[in-house]
Amino acid sequence: MLALLMTLGGHRYGIGADDIVEVIPYVPLQKVRSEKAWLVGNLDYHGKPVPAVDLAMFLGARQSSSTLSTRIVLIRNGTCDASTLIGLVADEVTEVARIDDKQLLNAIPTSKDKSYDDEVTLSPQGDVLRVLRLPRLFRDLAPALKLAGPSV
Numbered sequence: 001m002l003a004l005l006m007t008l009g010g011h012r013y014g015i016g017a018d019d020i021v022e023v024i025p026y027v028p029l030q031k032v033r034s035e036k037a038w039l040v041g042n043l044d045y046h047g048k049p050v051p052a053v054d055l056a057m058f059l060g061a062r063q064s065s066s067t068l069s070t071r072i073v074l075i076r077n078g079t080c081d082a083s084t085l086i087g088l089v090a091d092e093v094t095e096v097a098r099i100d101d102k103q104l105l106n107a108i109p110t111s112k113d114k115s116y117d118d119e120v121t122l123s124p125q126g127d128v129l130r131v132l133r134l135p136r137l138f139r140d141l142a143p144a145l146k147l148a149g150p151s152v
Contacts, residue, residue, distance in 0.1 A: 005095050012130065034144065038055075053086060053087065064089050
């Protein structure tokens, strides 16, 4: 599997390239009204609003910062309408690596409430790499994203 690698809350994560539509530099987002702090705004993507989620905050870490390595990873909602996009704001998006599926191991959940990193392996640098599984992530994000509206 080809994966995009990033660091979130001090942990290394990977997202399968098959789930990614595009990776763009961080740009200012239109603010939205939401009770969820991790819903950080809407991205204007080719004239369509795309909700943007701070992935580190959603996973329980600190808020992402706007640095040169901060990116918005556009992913397709694979569980619903395939044309629905979600932007994941992530710090330290640094590289793409090939991960051997045979080397993936079952992970100990990092959270008892929600776990999206069922599998782990070693990154090319030798550190633990948590592989994010997006269908579960979408399932938990969808209700909050439907409720978010533009701020006044």
